[in-house]
Structure formats: structure tokens, C-alpha cells
Amino acid sequence: MRDAYLIGAGQSDYGSFPGESYRSLFRTAFENARDSVPDGIESEAVDEAVVGTLGVGGRQLGLPGPAVTEHVGLHGIPVTRVENACAASGYSVRQGVQAIRSGMADVVLASGVEIMTDVSGDAVRYWLGVSGETEWERLSGTTFAGVYAQMASRHMQEYGTTREQLSHVAVKNHENGAKNPHAQLGFECSLEDAMDAPTVADPLNLYHCCPTTDGAACVLLASEDVVENYTDDPIRVAGVGAGSDRVGLFQRDTYTAVPASQYAADRAYEMAGYGPDDLDFAEVHDCFAIAELMAYSDLGLCEPEEAGEFVASGKTGRDGEMPVNTSGGLKSKGHPIGATGAGQVVEVFKQLSGEAGERQLDDPQIGLTHNVGGSGGAAVVHVFEKGGAPSAPGSASGRSPRDTGGDAA
Template identity: 75%
Template structure:
């Protein structure tokens, strides 16, 4: 089976852009992606495309993938839309890796987009809610924040996790996002501000919740047969893992973890032949502060119940032993649903290419991305490895 390599990645800014369309945002991301390829790449060299989107607002419910790829000049290139809620473009990247590893394609584009800022708050809540269990969660009035609030309450009760520890996630990620020119909420916040914000769904407050965003992101995955045509410093897709679970939180045996994330991580570590100790940074799915803490445990960065202490120790800060969400994460960078997973890969590419600016991790060799759909109905994990550093 052929190896797959990440040779380029780029994104639009994340935020509210009333003057932009989903097509124009995708073009921005696509252009940034092709420009990031060290030796260059033309649209005509792309064999296939996978595009993730939830389809918020009903703009182009059918054929939204071809709608954006045709717009950027990929005429005639096979394009598949991937929908897995907030994990849509993370799974699009996985599909691109599979296409390359199977030998069916040499150069594959994976990306995603979403426009969320042009709807009322009620409409936005509706579209976010469709990623939960429809009959017994969404239609009964449970919000997305409400579901994660239940998870937070359960974790706090079982492991004595505190609101202060939840707030430390926000402080850390805002500090990183303030260094990211693409971040929607690119400003720092104090611990006091993060603790005293208005309640959204007890025990989560405003600073514990990510924003809704417009944005797009893309990544280019190529085979070992052609990688030398695009870069002299290849980044190998060392491991990929995915998992699914019950869509409804109420259907699960436990609220203090995301089994799909744990399954995805174990598969990715196994494929890569690595452990969490081998990682130099990680981008994890922090739609709510509790989601980042759950990710620490599900991805085996720490033992169950120790996530609060881990963030409090500073280990996951930019200068810590394992920096997490150097981009600012969903909390600060933003969360355009269909673009989020690919956007995490953008950060991994920048870190491993030494192009992350003020938030650059020192000499990273390996990084992990973790993308979750809904409250854990789906999850996907990728591990990227700087090939030249490993071979040296």
C-alpha cells in the first residue's frame, strides 16, 4: 500500500463575512493551498476531490461539492461531498488518504466550507442541533451547548473537574488565537474574564463555547510516486483512525468520554506505530471547553479524570510539553462546521513546515489532529510526521 503525504494546506479567515459566499471562501482556501505547495501545483494535476459541509442554511443542499470545485477550476474532476456534521472535512481528508493509499489517485484535494453568520440565532441553533439525535434531543429542545453541558456536569461530578479548569482551556486557546491572523476571536482573555462570563448552559459559560463561523479550508494529499514533484520536505500521513457511535448522548453508557474518539486514536496510533509521547503538538476538537478536556483523556494524553489537572499544569500551553490547539482551536480560531477538520490539518501543515509564525512550536516532528462530529457520533484522527526529520 502506497504512502500518502501532505504537501499543501490553506484556509480563508474564519469569522463573519457578509460580503463573501461559500464559493468565494472556498476559492480563498484553495488558492492558499496551491500556493503553499513548495514546488507548486496546478489545478489540472488534481485527480479527485472530497469536500465536507453540513449545508447550513440550505444554500446548496445537493451537489455542493461540485459547486465549489467547479468554481475553482476543477472542471471534470470527480468530487464527493462528505457530511459527518462537525467532522465533515476531517473525514474528507481521510477519504483523500484512502484514495491515495488505494492507488486510485495520485493527487487529491480535501476541503470543507460553511457559512453560518447570515442567519438568526434561532436558525443557527437549529442547524447546529441537526448534528444531535433528532427525535429525542433536538426536537425535545436540547441545544448543542446543553448536550455538552451534561457531559461537563458528569465529568465534574465524577472527577472533581472545576469551572476554573474549564476556563483555563479558554485562556490558553485565546492566547494562541491572538497569534493567529486567521482567528475569528483573535484576542486574549484573562482567567477572571473566562470565569465570570454569562452562563450559556450550566456549567458552561460564554467563554467555554466556540463561536459560529464562516470559512473554508483545504489540504492536498499525494502519493509517494509523485511527492518529490511537489516538495523536498515531505510530511507523511503516518496514521489515520476513525470511529462512530450513537448519535444521541442519552444512548451511551457514559457521559465522561467520547468512545468514537478513543477508537479513532487507537487506530491512528496503531497504524503509525506511535504513542502519545511521540507527539510534539495536537489540534483537538474543542467546540466547548469540556470537549478539549475529554479529548486529552480519549487521546490518551493523560489518564481518565486527569484532564483538568493537565491543563492547569501548563503542559498543553504553547510552551508546554505537548502544546494543544496552537491555532487557537475552535474556541478562538472559530468553527465553520464543514471546514473545521481541514482547518486543523492546515495548522499541522504550518507547524511541521515551520510556518506558524508567533505560535510556532520548536522543531516539531509529529502532530495529531482530532475532529469530532456532533457530541461524538463520529470522530477522526490523523497523525502527520515530518519525513526528513525521521529519516535523518
């Protein structure tokens, strides 16, 4: 099978935009992605498109893919809509890689879009709730904040995690987001601010929760057969992994991990030939502060009982040994459901291309994205490697691989 390469990526600003539509935000993201391709690309070169969206508010539930791709001039190509809750566009990237690896396309647009701020708070909670377990969780009154609060409470009980450690996630991500011109909440916060915010669902407070967001993100992928037409410094999609689990938290064997993330990570590492110790940075799904702490251990960056200290020690800061969420993460950058996974890839593209501005890391070579749907019913992980040919990969160290089988990507 052919390798797939990341040749361009762009996004709109994330935030609340009463004057914008899902089409206009998508156009901005698409044009930014097209303009980011080092040697340029014509729209006519795109063979296929995949669009991730939940459709918050009910707008264009049928055929949202052609509704946005035709708007930007991508006429006549196959377009697929992907819905996997918050992991929708992470899966759209995976599907784009599959199309290239199978030989059905040479250039694919993988993307996502969401408008969340033009409906009432009750309506937003409804649309978010449909991605949870409907019969026993949502209809009994449980919100996503409530579900993740249960995870946080159990993590505190089992591993001694503290509210202060949860608050360090917010402080770090706001520090990074303040350096990201696309971020919705582009301001810094102090540890005191993050500790003293109003409670949302005990033990989670306002600074432990991401905002609702409008935005779009687009990623351009190319096959090994044509990548040299677009860049002399390609970024290889080294590994792809995806996994699923029971949608309801109450149905699972653990409250302190997301097994779907573990399955996805193992498959991505196996395909890439890299392990967690080989990563230079990661963009992880931090819809709530506890989600980032669980991601550390689910991805093999540390043991579960070490997660709180891992962030509090500064190891996941931009100057730390394992930078996480240099974009600001969902917490500061924002969380436009359908666009989130592709937006994570935008940050990887910028970091590996040396175009991340004030938040640029020192010559990163390998980056990872981790995108979760709902409270863990689905997850997808990508590993990206700077350079056209695989360098000698390190051992997949950090933990023993599970017997998960191969990923079909």
C-alpha cells in the first residue's frame, strides 16, 4: 500500500461568529489549507473529500459534505460525510488516508466544520447529549460534564489526583492558546484563577471545561506518487489507529481510562514503528481537564497514577520533555465538534513545518494527534513524521503492545 503525506492544513478562527455560516467558515479553512501547500495546489487536483460534522442545531443534516465542498469549487468529486461525535474529523483524516493507501485517490481533502453558538444553551446540551448513551445517561439527566466529573472523581480516589493538578492543565493550555491567533480563549490564566472558578460538575469547574465553538479545519493529503509535485519537505502519515468502546460510561470496566484511545494508540504505534518515547509532541483531546490526564496514560506517556504530577511538573509544557497541546488544546483553542480532529492536524502541520509562530517547538520530527468521540465511544490516533522516508524508528517502548490486531487504514 502507498504512503500518505500531509502537504497542507488550515483552519478558520475558532470562537463565536454570528456573522459567519458553516459554508463561510469552511471556505476560510479550505483557502488557508490550499495556501499552505509549499509548492501550491489547484482545486482541480483534489480527487476526493471527507467532511466531519455532527450538525449541531440540525442545520444541513443531509448532504453537509457537498454543501460545503461545492461552495469552495470542488465540483463533481466523491464527498463523504463522517459523524463520530467529537472524533468526526479525526476519522475523516483516517478515511482520507485509507483512500490514498488503497489507490483510489492521489489527493484528498479531509475536513470538519461545526456551528455551535447560534442556538440556546439547552439546545447545545441536547446536541452534545446525543453523542452519549441515550437511554440510560442522557435521558436520565446526565450531561457530558457530569460524565467526565465521574471520571475525575474516580481518578482522584484511585490515584490521588488533585484539583490543583487538574487546574495545571488549564494554565498550560491557556498559556499556549494565548500564542495562537486562531484560539477562541486566547488569554492566559493563573493557577489561582483555574482553582477558584465556579463549579460546573463537581469536581470540575469552569476552567476544567472547554467552550462551545464555531469553526472549520481542512487537511490536504497526497500519495507518495504525487507528493513531490507539492512539497520538497513532506510530512508522512506514519501511523493510523482507531478504536471503539461502549458508548455509556456505566457500561465500561473502568472509569479512569478510555480503552478506545488505548486500542487506537496501540494500532497507530504498531503501524508507525514508533512508541510514545519517540514522540516530540502531541495534540490530545482535552474536552475536560481530566480527559487530558487520562490521555497521558492511554497514550503511554506515563502511568495512570503519574498523570497529575506529569502536568504539574511542567513536563507537558512547551519547554518540557513532552509538550502537549501547543495549540492551546480544546480548552483554549476551542472545540467545534466536527472540526476538532482536523484542527489538531493543523497544529501538527504547523509545528513540523516550522510555522507555529511564538509557540514553535525546537525542530520537532514526530507528532501525534488523539481525537475522542463522546466520552470515549470512539477514538482515533495519528502519528506524523517529518521527512519523506522513514528514519530509523526507535523501539515502541513505554508499554507492551496489546493484542489488538491490525488497523485497516
